[in-house]
Amino acid sequence: MRLVLAATIAFLSPICIQAFYLPGAAPHDYVVGQQVDLFVNALTPMLISKNNTNSKLKSMINYEYYEPKLKFCVPDDGAIKQPESLGSILFGDRIFNSKYDIKMQKDNGTCQTLCKQSDVTADDAKFINDRIREDYALNWLVDGLPAAEMKKDSKTGELFYDLGFNLGNNDGPFEDYPALNNHYDIVLKYHKPTENTYRIVGVLVWPSSIGGSQTGEPTCDTQNATPLVLSETETQTVHYTYRVTWSESDTTWATRWDNYLHIFDPRIHWFSLINSFVIVLFLCVMVSMILVRSVSRDISRYNAIDLSEDVQEDWGWKLVHGEVFRTPQNPMVLSVMVGNGAQLCSMVGVTLVFALMGFLSPSNRGSLATVMMVCWTLFGGIGGYFSSRVYASLGGTNRKKNSFLTATVLPSFVFIIVFLLNLCLLVAGSSGAVPFGTMLLIVVLWFGISAPLSAIGSYFGSKQGAIHHPVRVNQIPRQIPPGPKYLRPWAAALLSGILPFGAAFVELYFVLSSLFASRAYYAFGFLALTAGVVALTTATVTILFTYFVLCAEEYRWHWRAFLTGGGSAFWVFAYGLFYWASRLSLDSLSSVFIYLGYLFLLTLLDFLVTGTIGFLASYWAVRRLYSAIRID
Numbered sequence: 166m167r168l169v170l171a172a173t174i175a176f177l178s179p180i181c182i183q184a185f186y187l188p189g190a191a192p193h194d195y196v197v198g199q200q201v202d203l204f205v206n207a208l209t210p211m212l213i214s215k216n217n218t219n220s221k222l223k224s225m226i227n228y229e230y231y232e233p234k235l236k237f238c239v240p241d242d243g244a245i246k247q248p249e250s251l252g253s254i255l256f257g258d259r260i261f262n263s264k265y266d267i268k269m270q271k272d273n274g275t276c277q278t279l280c281k282q283s284d285v286t287a288d289d290a291k292f293i294n295d296r297i298r299e300d301y302a303l304n305w306l307v308d309g310l311p312a313a314e315m316k317k318d319s320k321t322g323e324l325f326y327d328l329g330f331n332l333g334n335n336d337g338p339f340e341d342y343p344a345l346n347n348h349y350d351i352v353l354k355y356h357k358p359t360e361n362t363y364r365i366v367g368v369l370v371w372p373s374s375i376g377g378s379q380t381g382e383p384t385c386d387t388q389n390a391t392p393l394v395l396s397e398t399e400t401q402t403v404h405y406t407y408r409v410t411w412s413e414s415d416t417t418w419a420t421r422w423d424n425y426l427h428i429f430d431p432r433i434h435w436f437s438l439i440n441s442f443v444i445v446l447f448l449c450v451m452v453s454m455i456l457v458r459s460v461s462r463d464i465s466r467y468n469a470i471d472l473s474e475d476v477q478e479d480w481g482w483k484l485v486h487g488e489v490f491r492t493p494q495n496p497m498v499l500s501v502m503v504g505n506g507a508q509l510c511s512m513v514g515v516t517l518v519f520a521l522m523g524f525l526s527p528s529n530r531g532s533l534a535t536v537m538m539v540c541w542t543l544f545g546g547i548g549g550y551f552s553s554r555v556y557a558s559l560g561g562t563n564r565k566k567n568s569f570l571t572a573t574v575l576p577s578f579v580f581i582i583v584f585l586l587n588l589c590l591l592v593a594g595s596s597g598a599v600p601f602g603t604m605l606l607i608v609v610l611w612f613g614i615s616a617p618l619s620a621i622g623s624y625f626g627s628k629q630g631a632i633h634h635p636v637r638v639n640q641i642p643r644q645i646p647p648g649p650k651y652l653r654p655w656a657a658a659l660l661s662g663i664l665p666f667g668a669a670f671v672e673l674y675f676v677l678s679s680l681f682a683s684r685a686y687y688a689f690g691f692l693a694l695t696a697g698v699v700a701l702t703t704a705t706v707t708i709l710f711t712y713f714v715l716c717a718e719e720y721r722w723h724w725r726a727f728l729t730g731g732g733s734a735f736w737v738f739a740y741g742l743f744y745w746a747s748r749l750s751l752d753s754l755s756s757v758f759i760y761l762g763y764l765f766l767l768t769l770l771d772f773l774v775t776g777t778i779g780f781l782a783s784y785w786a787v788r789r790l791y792s793a794i795r796i797d
């Protein structure tokens with residue numbers, strides 16, 4: 166086991182050091198004067214406000230850029246929605262065209278008017294001011310690159326591009342009167358590979374607030390401007406202006422994402438990795454000491470007693486040899502959970518391999534979620550196969566029901582939760598709600614492709630039938646003596662969950678931040694290694710606990726193994742609550758529902774994945790254990 170691990174590290178370590186990705190599709194070459202499109206994406210709450218890196222996230226809700234109350238300038242012939250991938254839509258992207266008129270190398274440094282909005286009512290002003298107080302950010306895209314603000318990493322002093330830029334300013338003197346940014350200094354960085362081709366390699370925006378008269382000629386004078394504070398009592402005019410500056414850069418097209426993929430403090434990732442490996446090492450030593458030594462001693466002793474034909478009493482796990490393969494309670498539920506868990510495991514595994522090989526390039530928005538959805542759909546067969554074989558091995562007979570439940574229960578449950586969260590978003594007036602067409606597409610994917618595949622998998626699984634067991638089941642069940650407290654199912658689950666959770670909690674912080682605070686996450690090398698460590702730890706700890714359970718003459722190990730394996734999910738949920746307390750300050754009830762809903766889904770999926778790993782590992786170990794002893 167340790168050898169495999171060492172080989173894995175040697176293989177993966179070059180990948181972990183750098184966030185690894187393939188550059189996007191073919192470069193877009195511009196000529197002088199060619200139109201450069203600027204697309205606008207939904208507004209998202211930002212985690213970092215300007216001065217205070219420890220600011221909390223204040224909302225979970227996205228707003229479409231052309232939300233009427235935000236009063237942004239709409240293009241003359243109306244806003245047109247841009248095509249997006251499934252994953253991109255699911256992760257809240259809503260991309261539209263814009264009114265900005267940008268031509269390669271033209272209008273360098275000229276002050277331009279975008280539009281004058283003369284009907285910003287008191288109601289609108291209140292809405293906008295509230296969004297400024299919640300630290301909302303604008304998200305633009307130029308040539309596939311997100312507009313960013315240049316920031317300095319306070320720890321390393323390195324400059325990096327922070328995605329998005331502020332809607333307004335409510336720091337320091339503007340605490341009570343938030344200032345709206347109505348002027349944007351757009352710096353487009355270009356690279357010239359040959360004399361007459363221009364490629365865009367960086368998009369920076371410095372937003373600022375220019376108050377005073379909103380009806381005269383635009384000045385774009387950001388130095389001597391008073392901030393624009395919207396009055397919440399009367400209708401007023403807002404003059405939106407912008408200024409484009411072209412600046413030549415050495416960055417090539419292939420490396421243009423490097424500035425964006427800033428890993429805050431890579432030492433934390435390394436710390437997390439070392440932490441994980443210490444835990445794994447500790448486990449391996451513990452397991453080899455406890456299991457291997459005592460099990461081989463047990464086996465030789467059991468077999469020796471048989472040989473000497475002494476009248477001896479059996480003890481320990483051998484006593485329950487006639488019981489270990491007795492059908493547990495609810496074999497149907499257990500096998501459905503294992504089937505779905507196996508499907509999720511393969512999805513996570515393949516997605517991580519894709520990410521490691523660099524297919525999930527950041528310029529391909531939403532590719533991570535798209536790959537996950539597609540893998541989940543296509544792996545329906547794996548779910549059906551595992552479910553039906555486990556079901557048969559547990560002694561179940563109602564194959565059709567098993568096949569049906571495997572294909573439908575989890576997708577329906579997840580779908581219902583997502584649907585309820587969607588309602589929440591709709592009520593809150595957010596654009597984050599998944600559109601009806603996308604919902605329909607997901608239903609088609611799940612019930613049109615995944616479910617039939619699952620049925621086919623079930624067919625093959627039940628054709629192969631039950632796994633052969635090394636020992637027979639007795640007619641009459643044994644009495645179970647009272648066991649120690651720490652082996653009670655819930656205590657064992659909580660205890661055993663500590664190690665896998667401990668190996669992963671640092672990465673978990675980054676995963677939560679990227680899920681909820683729209684932080685880019687590209688440290689896939691670290692993530693894959695951590696996932697491997699978690700799987701290994703879960704399997705070992707569960708085997709260990711199953712051994713203890715059997716030694717205590719408690720033979721009902723099936724459900725316990727699943728619960729013990731999934732124990733880390735309870736810690737993940739608790740960590741999610743801690744993250745809420747420390748990093749979020751959600752004002753609205755819908756934000757709270759949405760956070761808890763997604764956290765619950767995350768925990769549920771984690772429970773199924775780790776529970777399945779624990780169950781299958783224990784099954785394997787129990788079969789090995791009982792095929793090694795001689796039974797009269």
Ligand SMILES: *[C@@H]1O[C@H](CO)[C@@H](O)[C@H](O)[C@H]1NC(C)=O
Pocket residue numbers: 216336337
């Ligand atoms: C940042 O905050 C510190 C104190 O927390 C303050 O002294 C400083 O002026 C602030 N800087 C800006 C740019 O607001």
Ligand SMILES: *[C@@H]1O[C@H](CO)[C@@H](O)[C@H](O)[C@H]1NC(C)=O
Pocket residue numbers: 270273274410411412413
């Ligand atoms: C645009 O103007 C800036 C200064 O205002 C200058 O540094 C830059 O070289 C100019 N770019 C072009 C393409 O003229």
